[in-house]
Amino acid sequence: MFVYKIADIKLSAIFIKRKNMIEQQIIDKANYCLNCINKPCSTKGCPMHTKIPEFISMIKENNLQEAYKILKENNLFSYICALICPQE
Numbered sequence: 001m002f003v004y005k006i007a008d009i010k011l012s013a014i015f016i017k018r019k020n021m022i023e024q025q026i027i028d029k030a031n032y033c034l035n036c037i038n039k040p041c042s043t044k045g046c047p048m049h050t051k052i053p054e055f056i057s058m059i060k061e062n063n064l065q066e067a068y069k070i071l072k073e074n075n076l077f078s079y080i081c082a083l084i085c086p087q088e
């Protein structure tokens with residue numbers, strides 16, 4: 001029983017560390033955004049009309065929950081779309 005508890009604590013620590021690393025990577029990528037004046041990534045640029053500038057600005061503000069809501073509000077398959085989007 002005690003061994004399981006220690007294993008649980010170690011696994012939790014690993015998951016928290018991994019989660020923090022992924023969140024930092026997401027924020028780092030969002031910080032690449034130059035906040036262009038004409039914003040080609042806006043709803044005109046995305047065939048799914050995802051609000052990319054709003055999504056990125058929420059990430060920059062470290063509000064990942066709101067960013068996730070923006071991403072999911074018009075497209076439940078945004079992860080798949082991100083993989084197949086030609087990003088031209």
Ligand code: SF4
Binds near residue numbers: 033039041042
């Ligand atoms: S994400 Fe949009 S606003 Fe940011 S650099 Fe790319 S095109 Fe410009």
